[in-house]
Amino acid sequence: MAPRTESLHVVGGTRLEGEIAVLGAKNAALKHMVATLLAPGTHHLTNVPRILDVEIMGKVLEHVGATCERDGTTLEIVVPEVPNPEAPLDLVRQMRASILILGTLLARTGEARVALPGGDDFGSRPIDLHLGGLEDLGAVFDLQHGVLRATAPDGLHGADIFLEFPSVGATENILLASVLSEGTTTIGNAAREPELADLAAYLTAMGAEIEGAGTSTIRVHGVDELRPADHHVVPDRLEAGTYIVAGAMTGGRVTIRDCIPAHLRMELSKLGDAGATITTGDDWVTIEGPDRPEPIDFATLPFPGYHTDMHPQMVALLSVASGTSIATENVYAARFRYIGELNRMGADVHTDGQHIIIRGVEELSGCEVDGCDIRAAAALTIAGLRADGTTIVVGAQHVDRGYDGFVDNLRSLGATIDRI
Ligand code: UD1
Numbered sequence: 001m002a003p004r005t006e007s008l009h010v011v012g013g014t015r016l017e018g019e020i021a022v023l024g025a026k027n028a029a030l031k032h033m034v035a036t037l038l039a040p041g042t043h044h045l046t047n048v049p050r051i052l053d054v055e056i057m058g059k060v061l062e063h064v065g066a067t068c069e070r071d072g073t074t075l076e077i078v079v080p081e082v083p084n085p086e087a088p089l090d091l092v093r094q095m096r097a098s099i100l101i102l103g104t105l106l107a108r109t110g111e112a113r114v115a116l117p118g119g120d121d122f123g124s125r126p127i128d129l130h131l132g133g134l135e136d137l138g139a140v141f142d143l144q145h146g147v148l149r150a151t152a153p154d155g156l157h158g159a160d161i162f163l164e165f166p167s168v169g170a171t172e173n174i175l176l177a178s179v180l181s182e183g184t185t186t187i188g189n190a191a192r193e194p195e196l197a198d199l200a201a202y203l204t205a206m207g208a209e210i211e212g213a214g215t216s217t218i219r220v221h222g223v224d225e226l227r228p229a230d231h232h233v234v235p236d237r238l239e240a241g242t243y244i245v246a247g248a249m250t251g252g253r254v255t256i257r258d259c260i261p262a263h264l265r266m267e268l269s270k271l272g273d274a275g276a277t278i279t280t281g282d283d284w285v286t287i288e289g290p291d292r293p294e295p296i297d298f299a300t301l302p303f304p305g306y307h308t309d310m311h312p313q314m315v316a317l318l319s320v321a322s323g324t325s326i327a328t329e330n331v332y333a334a335r336f337r338y339i340g341e342l343n344r345m346g347a348d349v350h351t352d353g354q355h356i357i358i359r360g361v362e363e364l365s366g367c368e369v370d371g372c373d374i375r376a377a378a379a380l381t382i383a384g385l386r387a388d389g390t391t392i393v394v395g396a397q398h399v400d401r402g403y404d405g406f407v408d409n410l411r412s413l414g415a416t417i418d419r420i
Contacts, residue, residue: 006419007392007396008381008396009391010384010416010417011366011384014415015414017254018255018413022236022256023233023235023404024046024047024049024073024236025198026054026238026239027097027193028233028234029045030098034060034098035202036077037064037079038107038176041228042076042079043076043078043229044074046074048075049404051400056091056098058070059088060088066080082109083108085105085111087114090115096169099173100169100172102114103130103134111151112150116146132161134150137178156180156181156222158182159185172196174187178220180222180226181220188217192303200214201231202231206227208223237307238310239404243256243409244256245382246385249316249317250415251292255284257284258283261280261282266305273294273296275294276290277289295321297325300327309374311375314327315349316382319347319358320386324359328354328356330354339351342380342383345366345380345391363387366388367392368391371395374402375402381399
């Protein structure tokens with residue numbers, strides 16, 4: 001992780017007003033970048049956010065022999081006939097999404113060497129479901145000195161896989177490996193996230209045969225080879241959702257364009273319960289108010305449930321509600337580090353196992369807080385928008401990992417925010 005040299009300084013008290021547009025989803029673009037490795041030649045991805053994680057993934061691709069050039073929000077990726085089967089160990093450790101290179105390189109080259117992944121610290125984040133699924137397809141693993149080596153002595157072949165939990169990454173890793181496997185693979189209890197459905201759409205454009213993506217049973221008929229393709233990345237529901245909660249936090253009126261409200265149904269419904277007025281079109285959302293949120297309960301779940309990556313932002317909002325709310329975190333065992341920081345601002349939030357009890361306070365007061373991961377930094381910034389005085393969110397680089405133009409977007413809505 002880079003040293004914490006930059007912070008966001010937010011002066012609270014302004015109602016956000018205006019319109020912004022969001023770009024493609026980080027959690028889709030990163031996977032699409034890996035997927036390019038399945039087909040030699042030139043791919044174009046459009047609507048790609050200019051964020052740190054995309055830059056890191058570009059370096060991962062370059063290490064395995066691809067070239068990756070950006071022109072605005074378009075990426076041109078040229079994939080070689082024979083990629084290097086070893087992913088750069090230091091980069092993989094920085095970013096969990098890079099574990100998808102395992103199934104991909106295995107399918108393309110018959111071998112992969114990858115470090116065990118890092119990423120945000122939400123407690124232990126194992127990859128057993130990734131490995132179990134790939135083993136069912138014929139992979140064999142050997143872990144030595146932190147480096148995982150995968151081979152497929154008899155090639156990869158179709159299998160009937162049933163996941164214990166609908167893990168997004170495990171479903172994607174199996175999908176990426178199975179499109180070039182021999183025969184048919186079925187993934188039961190698959191993740192249904194829109195970003196995964198978008199990955200399947202991109203793979204289909206490359207010539208893959210996939211049925212049921214976006215449902216809990218995905219069927220893949222393996223093909224011999226794939227061809228390069230161009231793809232427009234699905235809008236980022238988390239980026240849109242973060243600005244929507246920011247608007248609600250300030251009791252303002254904010255419109256988000258170029259998003260898909262249908263991908264945020266549960267989150268918007270909960271914001272409505274909290275007293276916000278929400279209007280949607282096919283590709284825009286407007287949120288208005290409330291002056292003070294009402295308390296609500298919510299529980300994070302795999303899609304189409306309430307997204308865990310929208311949990312800290314919602315807790316920030318509910319910290320100033322007119323009563324007590326309960327949030328239950330079902331996806332990660334330890335996504336609670338930001339709570340102590342929120343309490344430093346005067347919030348009254350505590351945990352009991354997986355439950356978060358949020359007693360709404362009248363007012364937050366700005367102070368220096370640690371934005372320890374992407375969504376925590378966003379949530380603390382949201383809290384700062386309503387707090388008395390100045391909030392300093394240390395760790396601006398976390399925001400850079402997932403939000404293109406975070407400070408500029410908030411400024412254009414009227415926020416007083418600087419990066420220092
Ligand atoms: C992806 C998203 C992340 C989001 C998460 C859940 C990316 C780059 N990241 O992460 O932002 O929070 O989906 O929507 O797309 N698990 C296991 N074993 C496994 C795999 C997962 O126990 O082999 C557990 C994890 O520890 C976690 C839960 O399953 O508790 C969900 O993880 P998963 O759905 O795999 O999330 P990611 O794909 O890592």
